[in-house]
Amino acid sequence: MESATNRNIVWLASYPKSGNTWFRAFLSALLKDAPVDINEMATDGIFSGKGTIETVLDMSADYLSVREVEIFQRKAYTHLSTKSSRPLYIKIHDAFTLSPTDGLPLIPEAPVKQAIYLVRNPLDVTLSLANHTGMSVEKIIKKFIINPEGAFVSRRNSSNNQLHQPLGTWSMHAESWLTRPGFPVHFVRYEDMKIRPLETFKKAVTALGIAANEERIARAIEECKFENLQRKEEEVGFREKQVVSSRFFFKGEVGRWKEELSSGQVEQIRQGNEPMMRHFGYW
Amino acid sequence: MIYKYLAFGLSVSSEIELPALMPDKNPPGEAKVKIRVGDVPVSTLQPCREAKPFTSFNGREFIYSISGTARYYVKDGTEIIIQPESEDWSSILLYFYSNCLAAVLFQRNLIPFHVSGVFVAPGKVLLFAAPSRTGKSTTAVMLAEKGYSTFTDDTAILSVENGKCYAYASYPMARLWQNSLTKQSLYREEDKRAIRDNVMLQKYGFHFHESFVSGPVEVSGIVFLEEAGADIVVETIKASQGIQLLGSNIYRNHWIKGMGKGVLQFKTLTAVVNCLNMWKAVRPKGKPTFEAFADAIEAKIIRETPL
Numbered sequence: 001m002e003s004a005t006n007r008n009i010v011w012l013a014s015y016p017k018s019g020n021t022w023f024r025a026f027l028s029a030l031l032k033d034a035p036v037d038i039n040e041m042a043t044d045g046i047f048s049g050k051g052t053i054e055t056v057l058d059m060s061a062d063y064l065s066v067r068e069v070e071i072f073q074r075k076a077y078t079h080l081s082t083k084s085s086r087p088l089y090i091k092i093h094d095a096f097t098l099s100p101t102d103g104l105p106l107i108p109e110a111p112v113k114q115a116i117y118l119v120r121n122p123l124d125v126t127l128s129l130a131n132h133t134g135m136s137v138e139k140i141i142k143k144f145i146i147n148p149e150g151a152f153v154s155r156r157n158s159s160n161n162q163l164h165q166p167l168g169t170w171s172m173h174a175e176s177w178l179t180r181p182g183f184p185v186h187f188v189r190y191e192d193m194k195i196r197p198l199e200t201f202k203k204a205v206t207a208l209g210i211a212a213n214e215e216r217i218a219r220a221i222e223e224c225k226f227e228n229l230q231r232k233e234e235e236v237g238f239r240e241k242q243v244v245s246s247r248f249f250f251k252g253e254v255g256r257w258k259e260e261l262s263s264g265q266v267e268q269i270r271q272g273n274e275p276m277m278r279h280f281g282y283w
Numbered sequence: 284m285i286y287k288y289l290a291f292g293l294s295v296s297s298e299i300e301l302p303a304l305m306p307d308k309n310p311p312g313e314a315k316v317k318i319r320v321g322d323v324p325v326s327t328l329q330p331c332r333e334a335k336p337f338t339s340f341n342g343r344e345f346i347y348s349i350s351g352t353a354r355y356y357v358k359d360g361t362e363i364i365i366q367p368e369s370e371d372w373s374s375i376l377l378y379f380y381s382n383c384l385a386a387v388l389f390q391r392n393l394i395p396f397h398v399s400g401v402f403v404a405p406g407k408v409l410l411f412a413a414p415s416r417t418g419k420s421t422t423a424v425m426l427a428e429k430g431y432s433t434f435t436d437d438t439a440i441l442s443v444e445n446g447k448c449y450a451y452a453s454y455p456m457a458r459l460w461q462n463s464l465t466k467q468s469l470y471r472e473e474d475k476r477a478i479r480d481n482v483m484l485q486k487y488g489f490h491f492h493e494s495f496v497s498g499p500v501e502v503s504g505i506v507f508l509e510e511a512g513a514d515i516v517v518e519t520i521k522a523s524q525g526i527q528l529l530g531s532n533i534y535r536n537h538w539i540k541g542m543g544k545g546v547l548q549f550k551t552l553t554a555v556v557n558c559l560n561m562w563k564a565v566r567p568k569g570k571p572t573f574e575a576f577a578d579a580i581e582a583k584i585i586r587e588t589p590l
Contacts, residue, residue: 050416057335057336058335058337058338058381058382059337060381063377063478063484063486065482075336156485157486159462159463159485237512
């Protein structure tokens with residue numbers, strides 16, 4: 001069993017393209033109270049990166065079995081948390097699933113303080129993910145949004161810098177973080193970050209227990225306005241971008257799906273994701 | 284039986300067979316590093332300066348303990364004890380090659396760098412430095428296809444003597460992903476070796492003992508590899524950038540502090556950077572550009588520079 005004396009890990013969790021990077025940029029600006037460098041954010045990497053296992057456990061993650069990865073990720077993150085004297089804000093796209101071998105969560109729980117879960121209308125997520133990956137909308141729907149086996153990176157070991165990330169359907173992903181974690185999870189809707197930013201970010205900052213007054217929060221919001229992040233990407237590029245030809249901070253709009261998805265595509269996404277679309281007010 | 288080998292230019296004697304290392308047919312005397320099977324202490328005998336889940340060490344002792352596989356103890360850069368906890372020798376040796384040899388080097392005041400390399404002229408090598416999975420091995424293989432034979436696959440030590448930089452290759456084993464195998468003809472499918480017998484991996488080992496050079500070889504330059512942007516770019520870099528890039532490509536560089544090797548690191552980096560040509564070679568992320576990349580390195584570095 002894992003054990004940790006310090007619960008320092010804060011998961012910044014989301015289905016892909018749901019405002020995770022935007023939120024991390026905000027947090028970075030807030031924590032530093034300074035302009036944000038999108039390539040040097042003050043947050044602490046991504047759970048699926050091989051680097052944590054490799055640095056903490058002194059081994060190459062390229063040579064591990066699926067089972068070893070499960071066990072070693074728990075060990076590595078527990079160690080990081082125990083040794084840290086501050087909260088570690090770690091991005092994660094994995095759904096909250098259980099190991100088929102030991103039945104324990106694949107995402108370590110023992111070293112975790114809490115999580116922020118960012119959620120966005122799957123109809124808009126579909127369009128954003130299509131741009132991000134360079135795949136067609138049709139393919140994104142079938143391969144990810146309505147696919148119970150949807151995942152980033154193959155389960156078998158590969159030359160990818162990231163490990164396998166189970167996603168499930170959009171609804172399964174949201175439900176997994178809503179029902180399974182044994183630590184507190186604060187939910188933030190992308191649409192609320194856009195429409196009522198001060199109120200929404202303020203609640204998240206309070207949930208995280210960060211001491212920051214309204215002025216400082218407002219400064220961080222302004223610093224991370226979509227247009228500002230987009231401008232920074234144009235000026236200096238963004239390392240986390242997947243497809244060379246596209247922009248990471250693409251449109252960031254709410255309700256783009258109304259213009260750009262066909263009625264058939266909307267129906268397909270709704271049919272595959274009804275429970276959580278209803279829960280989060282996207283129905 | 285005692286086996287005799289060379290690794291990173293050091294003579295090694297071992298109670299166990301180490302197939303990836305270069306056999307030493309004419310060892311001049313007592314080996315510098317002795318490897319045996321035995322009991323590993325529970326903890327370092329002197330106070331531990333760094334403790335992690337599997338690793339604990341100070342400047343003179345290093346323990347790596349991976350439950351169910353083996354425990355390892357490295358002392359004074361001269362002695363390695365392996366205490367097996369399974370019969371899975373492929374896994375036992377995997378951690379031996381990757382950690383115990385590196386610990387020996389640091390303890391002997393030698394710094395291992397994360398580099399691959401090819402011969403660009405008789406007795407001269409060009410090195411490629413980059414973090415794991417950036418394409419060091421594949422770049423070296425693509426150049427080997429063009430006639431520049433392999434020097435080392437993943438690590439080498441660097442030293443400066445009389446104003447010239449020399450490299451000692453690690454050992455004659457290259458590790459390649461299956462998807463890189465199909466793009467080359469240097470290594471044959473039938474020669475691939477499983478890296479771990481009990482774990483199905485997409486990465487395989489290949490021996491190149493026949494062409495391996497154990498002694499010091501002059502380094503003509505270092506190319507820092509990077510994946511970024513949309514185009515292949517090869518450019519020279521300044522010493523200030525080179526020292527930073529070279530520092531980040533020290534193998535197991537997070538051991539430096541706990542091993543007390545900060546001064547050694549500074550001296551080595553400064554000496555190497557001051558006597559080498561350095562370039563940065565960038566290729567697009569996730570695109571199959573290795574052939575064009577090797578062409579660019581050949582055209583802009585190997586052919587244009589007096590090596």
